Amino acid sequence: MEQVNTLSRARAYEAQHRTPAERRPLFHAVPPVGWCNDPNGWSCFGGQYHLFYQYHPYSNTWGPMHWGHTVTTDFLHWQDRPCALAPDAPFDRNGCFSGGAIEWQGRQLLLYTGVMPEGSAEIQQQCLAVGDGVDYQKAAAPVISCDEQPAGASRKDFRDPFLFRQDGMLYMLLGGRGFNGHGRLLLYRNPRPEDPAAKWEFVQVLAENDGSLGSMWECPGLFTLEGRTVLVVSPQFVHQAADDRYHCGNDTAALIGDWNGPGTPFVRRADRPLDSGLDFYAPQTLETPDGRRVLIGWMQNWDHCYPPEGAPWYGQMSLPRELFWKGETLCQRPVAELDAVRRLRTEHRSVEVDGQPLALEGVHGRVLDCELTVDVHEAPRFGVRFACGQDRWAEIRFDLDDGLLRLDRRHAGGFRDALELRETPLLFPVGDTLRLRMVLDRYSAEFFLQDGQQVASMTLYNAAPEADGILFFARGRARMDLQLYDLAL
Known part of the structure; x- marks a missing residue:
């Protein structure tokens, strides 16, 4: 009963304390109440775009992470859905951290990072929930444990699954950290991901940080746009570089290169920050049915998390943005729906x-x-x-x-x-x-x-x-x- 009671408590709280529309942005996604950070599970399902997010409904500051949930059909009007996940299982009792969502055999799969205590520390493992777009049932145990990494990997920095399908397989790209403390991206696959007992196969280390772009790489993403492959990462603990393109602390980057598919190396040709402003982190992308690649990010900076006194909510998402190329430059523009x-x-x-x-x-x-x-x-x-x-x-x-x-x-x-x-x-x-x-x-x-x-x-x-x-x-x-x-x- 713990799972039902904990999730039902969050759902009841957000329903009772929902912020009225006049105290929210007009067309940006925000939580109904409380705190939000990273976008999660940005995907299409059932004719709608689904946006989940890191969520603590009970205060406007970070706390035990839930998954909030909202949907849209036009990227401008957002409809709150009930809280999707709560940290109520032994393997995610310290938080349901970031992850992805995908439609698979008519159901919506959520794959997220469960955080649990291990002695005086924490470990991170990948967990599964399956649902219908509103309600989700968690698998009884993690589907990838922190021990199923290459040798020398961190047990506490192993998170944020991004999902894509190829050749009948579901692929999962994860952020990890090697023995040298540098971030790396780990690729796994599974032909039957809906089955919690089906084993995920480790494929490769897709990319690795050489220490020049922060340390841990969080919230990875991967897509191909007009023949060029882009890896999206959110580096932590970035040190100021000579060219000043990236700022200190947490930042976001697009790594642009060539990739011929699973099992082949990603060859990085260029990189660039995805946002040069004061507030942007942890973006995700999706492909629309008409072929647009649309990005959304958390419009906040971890070094500026000071909610105004009495604020009913804190944390908002960016305007969804279409990605496109202008020559060799990866560009962004507001979604066409805003023009309309x-x-x-x-x-x-x-x-x-x-x-x-x-x-x-x-x-x-x-x-x-x-x-x-x-x-x-x-x-x-x-x-x-x-x-x-x-x-x-x-x-x-x-x-x-x-x-x-x-x-x-x-x-x-x-x-x-x-x-x-x-x-x-x-x-x-x-x-x-x-x-x-x-x-x-x-x-x-x-x-x-x-x-x-x-x-x-x-x-x-x-x-x-x-x-x-x-x-x-x-x-x-x-x-x-x-x-x-x-x-x-």
């Missing part, structure tokens, strides 16, 4: 920006989609302030002579001396024209730079709801075209 709900509010052409911050008629708001095209050939600096009001604002700034992007929310109402400012290299050539798309949704801002060649995200939990001013500034003289859209949601 845009309604032009106002448009300005050939606006000259110089000197003092400039306000424009009709340009304000905290829920909007705005596109800028800026002639910067006489402006070594250009920027936008948003969420402005009562001496508060956040800003994005381009220092073009130095090739730097700067994100700053120090003046947006925060109450701790925490991560509020980031300066990072621009990953694209600007030339004379800068293109910027800005998407705001009450508690967040996401920026798509130069047609998605670089993306930057930040949360705005402490900015007052009425702080909706937008200002433009430059050093030198910039000339700007602007289209601002309301969203018919």
Whole structure:
């Protein structure tokens, strides 16, 4: 009865304490109440897109991990489903950590990392639950124990299964750590994954960290897009590198290369950060029925987890983003479904920006989609302030002579001396024209730079709801075209 009671308790609590819609973002996924972090099980099942997530319903801070659950058909409107998993079995009593989901023989398989105590430490093992899109039954024991790794592997860093099918097999890609402390990606397969007794076969170490990109690699992902293979990893304990593309601590990376399938080596050709902003981690991707590769991430940073006092929920997901190539560059753009709900509010052409911050008629708001095209050939600096009001604002700034992007929310109402400012290299050539798309949704801002060649995200939990001013500034003289859209949601 422990499993039913623990899960039913979580479900009853979230139903009784559900946050009203006016206190949530309009089109980003958040928990009904409590805390959330990494997206889990981002997948298609039963004609809907399912998003699970790391979840602690009973407070707005991290706690024993459950799996929350929400669904969507358009990536913009989210419907809460009951809590899917609770840490109520001996093998996951310390938490149901991240994992994946897939449709298999008409059922939805969840494969997740169960955390259990071992002496004074913890171990991590891979666990199975099978369900119908609402209710899930756990297998009686882990399906891959921490002992089923290559020799010298960590027992406490063995987690976050990602799932894909190929040649009638289900494959599982896991993050692990070798004897040298460096992260590595482990590939397993099983022709009968729905059967808890069917053994998972170890295939290979698909990729290994040489120590230049953090230590442990969490939350792996794998996909092929137009003939090129991409491995997604979320490195921990990244040290600052000479080129400053990756920031210290936890970050995300796309490893781009060649792979001819299971049993063959992954040959890494390039890598790039997936988000250059203040808040982004642990992304997952899915392929839509019409062939788009769509990414979603946790729009938060572990070094900035300070919920506002009395907040009923904390932690939100990014806007789902379509991945595509522009030459050799892996780019991102908002899902096409967002374009379909845009309604032009106002448009300005050939606006000259110089000197003092400039306000424009009709340009304000905290829920909007705005596109800028800026002639910067006489402006070594250009920027936008948003969420402005009562001496508060956040800003994005381009220092073009130095090739730097700067994100700053120090003046947006925060109450701790925490991560509020980031300066990072621009990953694209600007030339004379800068293109910027800005998407705001009450508690967040996401920026798509130069047609998605670089993306930057930040949360705005402490900015007052009425702080909706937008200002433009430059050093030198910039000339700007602007289209601002309301969203018919």
